[in-house]
Amino acid sequence: MESMRIAMFSWESLHSAKVGGLAPHVTELSEQLAKLGHEVHIFTRSAWYRDYDEINGVHYQRCSFDESGDIIAQMNKMCDAMYSRFIQVSKDFGDFDVIHGHDWHPVNVLNRIKYELGKQYVMTYHSTEWGRNGNVHVNSPTALDVSHREWLGGYDSSQVIITSDNFKKEVQDLYSIPDYKISVIPNGISPGKMEKDVDAGSIKKEYGIHPYSPVILFTGRMHYQKGPDMLVRAIPKVLDGNNWGAHFVFIGEGEMRPYCQNLANDLNIGNSCHFLGYSSDDVLKDWTNACDMTCVPSRNEPFGIVVLESWDATKAVVATDAVNIVDNFQNGILSYRNPESIAWGINYALDGLDSRTPGMGSNGKKLVKTKFSWDTIAKNTVDAYNKIE
Known part of the structure; x- marks a missing residue:
């Protein structure tokens, strides 16, 4: 298996801003990909961390931006900062073989990289705005904007990763993504992560x-x-x-x-x-x-x-x-x-x-x-990368 240089785009990780389950997914998947011999850079928010660290073999490219305004305004500015950082890191480390975004937050930068630099990307869905609202369509401006970016990411991506079969049905019902673009790859965990001897x-x-x-x-x-x-x-x-x-x-x-x-x-x-x-x-x-x-x-x-x-x-x-x-x-x-x-x-x-x-x-x-170990999941993710056209 040839080594790849992979750019991960996520608004959170375990070593930057941490919000929910997306953070361990991005971090632990990236660490396992690094163990398989790939070079992984996570482009994420800086929060209170410094701009760059290499942790457990993964490069953290933390992006600073003005975090004022609502969530849409924040993500717009985050994507602009990520794009500038991506250009600089590409000069310093070399071109990236894979662009991989997680959820709707980085869709703007993913599409900018696609249309300005000619690089296809993979998108992983972790949730939808419909699902986050308890299986209800919300017609607020924010919800509509988020839903549009979820659709746009599925439409413009070369490959889509979805974490379960029932979630695949939800995403397809909402955004009409064809089967040929989708790989169902579950979330994972490092065995022993939660195990602890307690009284x-x-x-x-x-x-x-x-x-x-x-x-x-x-x-x-x-x-x-x-x-x-x-x-x-x-x-x-x-x-x-x-x-x-x-x-x-x-x-x-x-x-x-x-x-x-x-x-x-x-x-x-x-x-x-x-x-x-x-x-x-x-x-x-x-x-x-x-x-x-x-x-x-x-x-x-x-x-x-x-x-x-x-x-x-x-x-x-x-x-x-x-x-x-x-x-x-x-x-x-x-x-x-x-x-x-x-x-x-x-x-x-x-x-x-x-x-x-x-x-x-x-x-x-x-x-x-077995089924949910990161080793298995990382190898399946590489298979999805190899389908990029």
């Missing part, structure tokens, strides 16, 4: 939870798309359905956090809910390993990296059927997208804590080591 009882006691009480964990953005409100509404039916004294830990920030906290109090379940907000990686790892299961109550889910993180810690997952990667009763429980069904799934898993539920976590762990 679960001690972690629970720190938060006033009895050491033997089961804990159900939610992690992610507290956003309508992710369904934290549906999980809160499911909790009374969980507490009524068993005598386990279950507790629910929510890790993540977002506009729905205050609403969910108020909802929990209104439903008289506030004492069973713990809203930790944004938490450090250490706290996240502690709870991922101390919990008894995780819940992914998404209304829309392009992939679900939290599922891989849970499996890496050998935890079963209770998820809605928006999560395409869970095999029902094999490595988790699938529910419908409503509180009653989510409650049923959690109760089923709680009833099997000493029998079937641990086996589901073990089955998930096996997939982390």
Whole structure:
């Protein structure tokens, strides 16, 4: 396999601005591509970092720009800064063989590189504006602009990478991208990333939870798309359905956090809910390993990296059927997208804590080591690069 010089364009990474699941995807994929012998440069926002670093074999080309204005204005200026940096880096390091953009944020710079420099590009979809709004079309100027750039990236790219089969259907329904341009390549995780030896009882006691009480964990953005409100509404039916004294830990920030906290109090379940907000990686790892299961109550889910993180810690997952990667009763429980069904799934898993539920976590762990390892995903990504025309 010939070595390639690859330019990744993303508004976030683990070593610049970090927002969500896109950051580990871009960083960890790039690191694995570097291990395979490719030269990878990530063009991203500078945030509070210096302009350049080489970390784990990956070159970080951080771009500074005026971050005032709304998200559209910010991305316009980011793309201008990325283009100037790309021109300079090309002079310093040599021409790039592959241009790879992630989500709608860098579409302007990708198309500028295509039409001014004659270089084709690959685009990976990680979400859509329709999906982020809970499967609803929003007609605000910002939403329409974002949706247009999502369509434009799919239209003008040479190849498109999509992270799951059900997400592929969503993107094609929205933007009519032909099959011949699409490669379905899942998200990934480095095996052992979330695994940690913890004293679960001690972690629970720190938060006033009895050491033997089961804990159900939610992690992610507290956003309508992710369904934290549906999980809160499911909790009374969980507490009524068993005598386990279950507790629910929510890790993540977002506009729905205050609403969910108020909802929990209104439903008289506030004492069973713990809203930790944004938490450090250490706290996240502690709870991922101390919990008894995780819940992914998404209304829309392009992939679900939290599922891989849970499996890496050998935890079963209770998820809605928006999560395409869970095999029902094999490595988790699938529910419908409503509180009653989510409650049923959690109760089923709680009833099997000493029998079937641990086996589901073990089955998930096996997939982390095979199907969802970055080595496999990076090689499949190179195959997609080789299809560029």
